[in-house]
Amino acid sequence: MQGIDPDKVRRVQVREEQVFRQKNTKSLELHTRTMQAMPNGVPNYWISYFPYPHPIFFKEGKGAHIIDVDGNDRLDFCLGGSACLFGYGEPHVVEAVAGQMARGSSPLLATEDAYYVGMGLRRVFGLPYWQVYVSATEANRNAIRLSRMLTRREKILVYSGGYLGAVEDSFAVLDHGRVELEPGVSPNARDISRMSRAVEFNDIEGIRRALADEQVACVIGEPAITNSGIVLPQPDFHQALREITRKTGTLLVLDETQCIGAGYGGYTRSANLEPDMITMGKPMAGGIPVGLVGMSAPVAEQVAKNIFSNPAVDPGMGSTLAGSALQLRAIRAILEHSMTERNYELMLLRADALQAGMERAIKARGLPWTIARLGCRMEVVEGPAAAKSASESANHGGSSPTAACLNIYMLNRGIYLTVFGNTVIASPQVSQADTDLHERVFNEFLNEVT
Known part of the structure; x- marks a missing residue:
């Protein structure tokens, strides 16, 4: 040896x-x-x-x-950390993006591509309703915000050592049973334990305890850990997680951004998971900044009725460049020609x-x-x-x-x-x-x- x-x-x-x-x-x-x-x-x-x-x-x-x-x-x-998962210089993506730039990149209006993108995402990932943002970080922030608004709960539950981009409330780790700020992250005058709880990935009993008081708006994390080494879920972990979240009225949000390579439709489809929302970014527009939130039909119905359709409610989501014509054109090209x-x-x-x-x-x-x-x-x-x-x-x-x-x-x-x-x-x-x-x-x- x-x-x-x-x-x-x-x-x-x-x-x-x-x-x-x-x-x-x-x-x-x-x-x-x-x-x-x-x-x-x-x-x-x-x-x-x-x-x-x-x-x-x-x-x-x-x-x-x-x-x-x-x-x-x-x-x-490396592929840009999976941003260019399907390769560089793909002719269909180059043609689509160049053509849209010539016609106009971001008019703050919907385009016909919105329909094809929404239906394509439904076909590949299974969830029926979608919103477009500018990064997976923004998608995660907005999924958390939607969860808090829909459940009227403040706290979230994350996996210690997991990765959700630059989402402030996700920088929570367990340290001898206490929720602490991830080492090396500036506190920014925030008490992480007030907004967030943390458990180890695969710790079903820890999740059960963390959700027992029904004060957590959502469990949000990758379906398999990718940024602290690759950590796969144990058998029946996701089934138990889904049962606990449903029992406690907690929304389940899965970040597919770095798990999309698990198989066609990402880890969610490959493992037949049933989240309330999924988030993603990186490879979905060939390297053009993008974030996506996919919603189940019950969540989308509540969002449309109680948040997006109520002029008295400002959800504080979106941005000028979110859902741009350029993004939609690139996403459509990826869905139709690359993500096959x-x-x-x-x-x-x-x-x-x-x-x-x-x-x-x-x-x-x-x-x-x-x-x-x-x-x-x-x-x-x-x-x-x-x-x-x-x-x-x-x-x-x-x-x-x-x-x-x-x-x-x-x-x-x-x-x-x-x-x-x-x-x-x-x-x-x-x-x-x-x-x-x-x-x-x-x-x-x-x-x-x-």
Whole structure:
């Protein structure tokens, strides 16, 4: 049985950082210039957290590949964190978006596409009524707001260590049984425990206790945890969750944003779940900012009657750019041409090959690692078993030195992994040759650090 040698990891890391600098001189130049105009020289502070000596500057993408300003062509298993889940430069999306820009992007009026988008979302995800926003974060905020208005309750229940975007009330974690603000998050003069309760994912008894006093408006979270490592629901978890929420009059909201790759129709459809609302964003418009809230018929009826149709009630939702002509056109193109059952078959087929390749490499060296997988999304767990909650997840709280070294090693050899957790996401544009390349480079890495 072999193990990871920390000294080898450190030596490989130093060498790979030097290789990175040699390959990315124009990116360094652009980063230095951009420091004069943006904090840390990046338009989104997340980019400054990436495990590289300096940020990479993107030039273009096509299919499953991206090219940076230095001309480095890389196979992309990050896909913008799934924002470009179906690949870059899809002709039907490019044509639809370019055409709509020429005709007008955001007139603050409905378009014919609204009907086709609503019916397409119903066909794919099952819920019958929809609203369009500008991000999944906004969709989650508005789903919480609707839940509070409909139930006349203030509190929400979230999963400790889960992820709902930048929703302030979701930054709640359990710390020795107490609800605390997630470490590293600024309190902003908020008492998180007044508005939110938290339980561990898969803790049915914890959920039962949290909802027993019928003071919680909604349970909101991903149907499978994706941002603290991949944590899958235990058998019968969702059935018990739905029974408890119905018994206590609590709405159930599932965030599908990063679970859409679980299968056609997302995790909700794949597992035959029955939420009151679902939220999503990212890949639904090919990378154009978008958020969606899908509602069950009973919820939509209450919303239409008591909130949206009452001129005396201002729900405080929406924004000028929400539901724009450009968004609707892009969503329709994705639904009709990208989010197809055939594309999901391809994604899952390539994911099977990627998983098998990594498992062969791990088994050959006797490493106590496993692969956590959700549909076309997977990652290496530096432990022998899948976690049952975010707190248990070996990938919770940041990357290990081995994981950081793997990321830059793969990058320097033409493979771009998601920088948080080294998640591998397989688009339908990935080929068998691409999965073979991934397996070969993964084996080469393990040869160097064991």
